[in-house]
Amino acid sequence: MYTNMFQKHLSQGDMEGVVKQIAYIGEKKDITQFAFLIELLKSTDNAILRNTIAIALSDIGDDRAVEPLIEVITDSKTSGSRGTLLYALENLNYIVHIENIIPFIGDSSLEVSAQSFMLLEQMMDKLSDLQNLRCQQIIEMQISHNQSKLLEVALDMLKKWRYQV
Numbered sequence: 001m002y003t004n005m006f007q008k009h010l011s012q013g014d015m016e017g018v019v020k021q022i023a024y025i026g027e028k029k030d031i032t033q034f035a036f037l038i039e040l041l042k043s044t045d046n047a048i049l050r051n052t053i054a055i056a057l058s059d060i061g062d063d064r065a066v067e068p069l070i071e072v073i074t075d076s077k078t079s080g081s082r083g084t085l086l087y088a089l090e091n092l093n094y095i096v097h098i099e100n101i102i103p104f105i106g107d108s109s110l111e112v113s114a115q116s117f118m119l120l121e122q123m124m125d126k127l128s129d130l131q132n133l134r135c136q137q138i139i140e141m142q143i144s145h146n147q148s149k150l151l152e153v154a155l156d157m158l159k160k161w162r163y164q165v
Contacts, residue, residue: 019052026056034060038068047081054088063093070097073104083111086119095123098131102138105154106146113150120154124161132158 009017022040025033034057041053050072057065066089072078073085082104094101104116120135127135139155142148 015046015049019049022049022052022056026059029060031060031062034062034064038065041068041072045077047078050078051081051084054085058088058091061091066092066094066097070094070100074100080109082107083109083115086112086115089119090122094119095126095131098123098127099134099138102135102154103142105139106142106148106151113148117150117154121157124157127161132161 005017005021009015009021022037025037037053037057037060041050041057044050044053054069054072057069069085069088069092073082078085086101086104089101098120101116101119104112105120107113107116136155136158139151139158143151143155
């Protein structure tokens with residue numbers, strides 16, 4: 001059903017139509033389009049389209065979207081447009097990928113660094129001791145190259161957590 005509409009919009013260069021269709025799929029939590037959305041997420045170079053897909057996947061709420069989202073977030077082609085992609089993880093179970101998210105706390109983009117910090121904060125009480133330690137090590141390595149205050153706050157938060165549990 002949607003595929004024909006997408007093809008029509010794409011062939012006409014109607015990106016607004018494509019974006020509206022994807023948003024609709026997310027609103028309706030239409031899992032039948034999950035594979036199509038993942039394929040499009042991975043293949044598009046259009047940041048607006050990629051962000052719309054990420055939000056739709058988040059709205060659908062299927063944790064199978066985590067790996068593809070992480071793959072896209074860590075891809076160099078998304079540098080400068082990762083904030084929404086990180087935001088899309090909030091409603092999903094991304095804890096096994098926390099170590100891929102942590103380095104973005106030191107990002108030069110306020111949106112990206114703040115969103116990464118919030119994702120860490122959201123999972124603090126679910127981290128294993130090993131994950132906590134690895135996150136600390138990643139942040140300490142980042143601090144040696146980047147004097148971001150948020151990195152220091154994250155490191156302090158991780159260290160304090162270890163003694164509270």
